[in-house]
Amino acid sequence: MMNTKVQHRTILVIGAGAAGMAAAIAARRSAACSGRSCSITLLERNARPGTKIRISGGGKCNVTHRGTPQELLEKGFLRVNERRFLRHALYGFSNSDLLTLLLSQGVETLERADGKLFPISGEASSVAVAFEALLRASSVQQLFSSRVRRVERKGELFYVTTDEAFFSSEVVILATGGVSYSRTGTTGDGLAIARSYGHSLKDSSAALAPVYTVKPPPALLSGISLRSAGFAAVADGRRVERRGDILFTHRGYSGPAALSLSRDIAELCTRFGSALLFADLFPEHGVAELAVCRT
Template sequence: MKKSVFDIIIVGGGPAGMFAALGADHATKIVPNSRKLKVKLLEQNARFGKKILISGGGKCNITHRGEVQDLLTKGFLNQSHARFLRPAFYEFTNQDVLSLLNKFGVSTYHRTDGCVFPTSNRSNDVLQAFEQALQETQCSLEFSQKITGVKHYEGLFTLQTQTDQFISRTLILSTGGISYPQTGSTGDGLKFAKHLGHNIQTPTAALSSIFLSPVPKQAQVGLSCRYVSLLAQQGEKTVSRTGDLLFSHKGVTGPAALSLSTDIGLLDPYASVIELYVDFFPAIHREALDAEICHQALKSPHLQIKSLLKTFSYIYAQGQTREPVYPQRLVDHILKQSKIEPKKPLNQLTKSDRHQLINALKLFRLGKVKSLPLEQGEISAGGVRLNEVNPKTMASRILNGLYLCGELLDYAGEIGGYNLQAAYSTGWLAGKSAVKFLSEK
């Protein structure tokens, strides 16, 4: 069995691991007595960053535009996550990653919502730039090396693969979460961290589609809604998120569903059923909607209710493009829930009809939440408990010389480039801190 010895070993070459290597390399150039440190990055796949390739639907939403504090506030609604990530986000900012990409020829643009993408809209360009940056470091890069076990004995870490053994003075774990396991994020690092003494918050689905029972009707599959509010109710508890929504074969997806899945993941699935509803007009109060129906009935008494609902979809359209809230094909389904005959003229609507109609528009029942496919989430929530990691260094508070970064940690960001930024920032800080730790020994 081949044995080799290093000062820093990074396990997992996703964005967190790649930036841990870049952060360490940067630190060796500025921290006294660290120039000769031997750093190794080990990845089980044949290439780094498989998740970057599939990110943002193949376009890669690299990061989010704006001040660091805004990124933390908008990207991490759980304040303890935002607080934990704060030092890392200031240490390596969204501007820093864009400057790095720019240095390697990747220009970027941002959408009106602040999401930043490569101008080419190709995630491969982003990954290639990161790979080029890594090639310029002193770090030794090794692929197709799956770490199968980690031990700590007398101040040294021993890492085992099928064929080799690696020994290191410090260890950075950056093995990711457990969603999309086919990309390599299979949760190995969680087992290693546990073995080394850490407590793990059980992973739950986040930013995933929501599977429903019953599944959407065939005629609804593929329909999308704009700026609606999706609401989950379990007994007294309700959680809701606003955004676009898409009906799929098994349930719902799109930004509103993905964001809400993180909140649903925190509910107790065994407590009682979780019902899912849509509010098509979250910005309009029931009274205002009722007044508008009455107003339209005075203006066009013979207009059929079906036509009014088509008009409503445009009247209440939000956003710059003002696309209709729901497609026309959904009108029949809304009317079916309201139990109103589609051809009924407005002047024949009773108070009770209006009440039922408003219910169908503001509390359109989708069905029961059947499951959240954890493995299909953009991220997984849960991971190494944040109170066991020093946010200023990413060092373990349990074991000296151990560092943890990226999605392996128990934080979960929103959609919008925040999760990749968290991986770069925590990775960079972990790499830099490991170098400082060794230089001070």
């Protein structure tokens, strides 16, 4: 039954993924530093927070990567405009800051040879649980199964309608994600809200998404992953490639190498209609060596 009474909050955060939870925690800390009284509510359409955190990295959650912020920008983001966009965020809250935050909740990390850092537990849920604990310690009200249906601006306040309640707020933070992996709750709601308030949005395309192929890999390979494989796409003489872990799925490929390349593949397919995929599953071994193994 809907509560028709308008509930006022200083800050409403819409979306309890990694960004939304971090925003709520940071807002509380900022308010505490300024000595200001501040009520914060986190609205999440799913039944619990951190849905994508729990499935990231194949359920192990590669939380960050070693290196300085500048090294992360140069090695992790190949496009200059992306580096400019992310520079302030990475210097404002670095990978070291994130590790310190997780360690404060007892989450230790393990560094792989390729520089990726995972929780030592091997469970992505330990990262999500750490953020939940930080939210509770920050006295952030969390409301789940609360899908936002409408955001209106009247005077100095925003009015937010969910399936169960009405809120007014001085500040609304949109942290709803994009439109990928809709079964986790990212169906583009926040983008529609942002557009309604005059924000300009570029057309979205696949990025950090599994790669589906016309002819999927053999079913017996589904679920098998390979470390440090080469993955490339070619269309009209143009070639893009990545190196990293590859996971065979029943519809194509996933894993870091495929996810990282998915944006380029989507752009090639949009421009040229299709793309050919190539994989070097054993980059450390030559053809002659593999031929000997086969015989």
